[in-house]
Amino acid sequence: MNYAVVGGFVLVLGAVLIAIALWLASGGALQKKYDLYLAIEDESVAGLSVNAPVKFNGVDVGKVRQIRLDPGNPDRVILLFAIERGTPIKEDTVAVLKTQGLTGIAYVELSGGAHDALPLRTIAGNEYPVIRTIPSLAARLENVLTSVAAKLDSTSRNIDALLSDENRAAFKSMLADIATVTHTIAARKDTIDAGIANAGRTLENTSRATAQIGPLIDRIGRSADAVEKMGNEAALASVSAGKTVDAVGADVKRFTAETLPELERLLGEMNVLAASLRRLSEKLEGSPGGLLMGRRQVPPGPGEGTTK
Known part of the structure; x- marks a missing residue:
């Protein structure tokens, strides 16, 4: 058996396996x-x-x-x-x-x-x-906390300003004034109670007077209606009287225009007649016989003679 061939085969197979493992590790076809x-x-x-x-x-x-x-x-x-x-x-x-x-x-x-x-x-x-x-949530919380801290700081400054020495003295004086007013009211409790009772009675009397005023107002209204009706009737009578006066005035004017000239002439003649009667009366008083014997001729005076 050739050991060199076997060793080479093992080395090649190991390299292939290592390459496949690396390829699979890097993703390979599934990358x-x-x-x-x-x-x-x-x-x-x-x-x-x-x-x-x-x-x-x-x-x-x-x-x-x-x-x-x-x-x-x-x-x-x-x-x-x-x-x-x-x-x-x-x-x-x-x-x-x-x-x-x-x-x-x-x-x-x-x-x-x-x-x-x-x-x-x-x-x-x-x-x-x-x-x-x-x-992010952290950023939002940081912004909220920053805003809250700024508001708390502003509120703290306002509270410090509110609790200054001047404001504390003014607050103390105000409390003293309130205590004084309270004591004064307590000391006049009976007077205040009596005033409240009187006010209640006044309101009750006012209520009754208001209830009585209602019928009076109704009667006044009916009287006003009657006066208005009488005024309307008087106005109608005045219009009728005016028309009558106008008619009478026209008749008087016509009578004056027609009768006045005749009266003037009659009065003139009566004046003439009165003058004549006066002269007649004077003659009768001076010579009553002249009315029967006529007028006697007056003899000529001294120096008057007959005309030749």
């Missing part, structure tokens, strides 16, 4: 294919390391391939993910940093991706598609 995605974090990624798992709703879908600072903004961290091809990374998919259990090992959790959302694509200016990130 998965990955797509690269970017994510930009605005918070610290402490605890996250290269080859940290990337999960989608708790299922391992890839690994963190690279972690580096953004050259243009050191406050941001650029993460490069290698995610299994076929994973439904869509436009509304978001990435968030999480820690696993009590060990504090950080990993990246992906979530989202509605059925009608479009697959995430590379946009102009970027080498890979960029997955949107949201603050």
Whole structure:
């Protein structure tokens, strides 16, 4: 038997077995294919390391391939993910940093991706598609605690200002004034009770007076209606009287126009008659016989003679 041939066969077989083992270890025909995605974090990624798992709703879908600072903004961290091809990374998919259990090992959790959302694509200016990130629970808690601490600090300052020496003195004076007022009210308790009782009786009397006013108002209303009716009747009578006065006035004017001239002539003649009667009376008084014998001729006076 040729030992050299047997030894060579064993060496070749061992090499083949080692090669097959290495091939299988590296994935071989079952090796998965990955797509690269970017994510930009605005918070610290402490605890996250290269080859940290990337999960989608708790299922391992890839690994963190690279972690580096953004050259243009050191406050941001650029993460490069290698995610299994076929994973439904869509436009509304978001990435968030999480820690696993009590060990504090950080990993990246992906979530989202509605059925009608479009697959995430590379946009102009970027080498890979960029997955949107949201603050982690630790970052949110830190923000809340920072805000609460700021508010507590402000409240503490306000309380210190409220409890200043001036405010404490004013508060003490106010308490003393309140005590004085309380003692004064207590000392006048009987007077206050009497005033309250009087006020109650006044309200009761007012209520009765209000009840009595109702019928009085009704009677006043009926009297007002009667006065209004009488006024309306008086107005109608006034209109009728006006019409009567107008008619009488027209008759008086017509009587005056027709009768006045006749009366004037009659009065004139009566004046003439009266003058004549006066002269007759005077003659009778001076010479009553002249009425029967006529007028006697007066003899000529001295120096008067007959005309030749």
